[in-house]
Amino acid sequence: MWFLEGDEVDHSYLQSHELELATVSDVVDWKPDAVFVPGNVVPSFIPGLKVAVFHGFNAGKINRRGRLDHFEIRGCFDLYCTQGPDTTVPFLELAKKYRYFDVVETGWPTLDPLFTVEDSNPYIDEADDRPTILMCSTFSRNLSCAPILFEKVKELSKRGNWRWLIQFHPKMPATVVEQYKALQNENLTFVETDNVLPLLKAADVMLCDTSSVLLMFLILKKPVVTFRNQDPAPYLLNVTRVEEVEAMLVNALQGRKEHCREIAKYASQIHPYSDGRSSARVIDAVSKVLDSEEKNRKNKPLNIVRNIKVRKKLNYWKFS
Template identity: 35%
Template structure:
């Protein structure tokens, strides 16, 4: 099976890497597609990769794995949506853009919604597999324990607080938490790691870096894959970000500000000034622990570390039964959008 790993943003690397490992183990040919804006962040330069759509045409793929919203309709291959997050409440998560033949969903919450949309549109299929980015939870959850111990020792702290806000201007808490974090850091027990979304406003990134330059117990992380920091952190602070669900699946407490979810299974508040008290309460009382099981059951009930394997084998079986579609039939406006992003067929 010849496969394209299709990346438009650097967060796609951590989602597709487990699939790449499965493809390698099975001896399947694959090629990465990356855009110029993320070339400098691409970590797999020894692999077959390209920045050219013409190379993808020549590759003549059987399947294209896409953790994003668009893929050229004119490329050969089963176009597979594997998603870039777990935040179903965000605008656009359940929008059908008609670029994909197959949706591989993370858990029942997503599967049920997409099956409803399948009945409406009748031009794609839905299969639940779990999400490959979280395979490490089932395989090597303690991978970064030594690094965590080292960080805490260097800062003479006891707990890691991870702050990971969304980038959306309407939803982000970044403009409001610098002063509350200063209060948090008056407690020597806390080390704060800040992990920004790649699309976060550069001005706010620089503001937090300037803040971090004045205190050794706050670090603005530069690494692209947030999984490392989720595994190391003891508590997460955020707003309306899909990373919340990734952290809850580790059975650890979450604090958010002004989250827009319809159902909230963690500590959400409006008052940024309460951050210090909220961290203390959630670390040592954790009164939302029982509610986290709902997230596990509905969003991602897989802890075997085999979601990437399920995805690859599901796609292989689907192609064996249905064949490889050569082109995706989409509207004129959709074709124009794809042409404007990736060029004409």
């Protein structure tokens, strides 16, 4: 069963065979054995093992308390299903400290379709052998490359040396979106989609900024050219000036061995799984915890204030 909460959630994305519980009362009455959460919190009054499956990779974001947001322990979860050694090791240390949750490295279920064979990909043109550049960008005004690189992308797309696919974060300002939509021609396509994975599989190189989507591209062992990235690591090809973009894209398409090794090394740390079975590993991990007689040694915190806030938000005041 699905339970979707919040004004920004689009229920139409559920497929016809997927079932949805409409209210919190329905969820509580259904008595789930496990609750899979792609967010940061889950109400304690919902039954079942609380499982964190994450909504993205560790992008290095610091929260208002000055701590890495990805590793913030909020007292909500019984099990963390981590994506790779980069996240597993810190969470194992946190598990030793808090002693009320388990940690199992499973890989990230979101990426399973990235490694499965698909019947067709709408973004691959078998009749066009030109390299394909995928441009993605975050919506943050201070970090987004989209407004700054508009004229350069316009120029490069008109030349026709490469195929361009453009996809932005859903919160990208409408003015920027309309600008890029107006650029569409036989060499450039603007894509609005809730599923970026086929785009990642179709492209040879990504042009990006600091958007976390670039990490998914690196897992495919493909090069990413970043514009003014906040953490220009060796596995990225970072530039700081608009006039450097074209040359770096050419560099990326050449696929130099040293850079390929850096990408492979980084990918092995954040997500070493390429078998498309991360979802299965999550289910196995949950089953083992549920079947285990050796439960966590401590109870989770009561989280009184947080749970009152959640009850108010969900308008749920039943107490069992």
